[in-house]
Amino acid sequence: MSHSALGEFLGTMILILLGDGVVAGVVLEKSKANNAGWIVITAGWAMAVLAGVFVASALGAPGELNPAATLANMLRGTRTTSDGLTNMAAQMAGAFAGATLVWLHYLPHWGETKDQAGKLACFCNAPAIRSTGANLLAEVIATFALIFILGMAFTTPAQGTAAASNLGPTFVGAVVWWIGLSLGGPTGYAINPARDLGPRIAHAVLPISGKGGSDWGYSWIPVVGPMVGGAVAALVLRSVLGG
DSSP: OOHHHHHHHHHHHHHHHHHHHHHHHHHSTTOTTTTOOHHHHHHHHHHHHHHHHHHHHHTTOOOOOSHHHHHHHHHTTSSOHHHHHHHHHHHHHHHHHHHHHHHHHTHHHHHHOOOHHHHHHTTSOOOSSOOHHHHHHHHHHHHHHHHHHHHHHTOOOTTSOOTTTTTTHHHHHHHHHHHHHHHOTTTOOOOOHHHHHHHHHHHHHSOOTTOOOOOTTTTTHHHHHHHHHHHHHHHHHHHHHOO
16 A cells, blocks of 8 residues: 555544544433534534544645545646545545444443434434435535635645645644534535545444444435535636646
């Protein structure tokens, strides 16, 4: 495995361990964080992204941790197809591994929690109001915002200094937090196919006490929506910035 793929694997694993971990802490019964609320979840996910990017970057990986971001970079010509597909596979595997660690970490709490939908929420997303078109559009818009904002923030203008040049992973985590607060309500803001699909597969195959179904009927939306949003953002960035 290349250093880039290893970095994407480990970075995504940490992303999911801390991100799904904060959801589990808030949702699962008898957790000390039970019922801590949406602000805690969005803040936890933002810091999870920050930690994951640091881990990936230490190994020389791009720190995308997100197939939608990888696709956007492929379309913008900053990532080769071969490297992009390899990193996407590593991200998906890392997400599965991170979700497995969350299951192990909260092992006594699954049996204490009767809410099957709540258990599923510790792994993947579900909409607040189930409406296929609206749910898909929400994921497209939120992911577009993520990729577009980051693309603009880290672009070096004619003056010679990118707006976020000295902020790096901290700014990435902050943008994820802002999106969660502003746009996360309708679907839980997957904005990352690996973040949803890898843990959803883990939910399906792990012997989680008292679990229900893995909601495969919804599962394509957190994959297709972010990929479309990332692709549209890449095309807009190319149009606005050139290249």
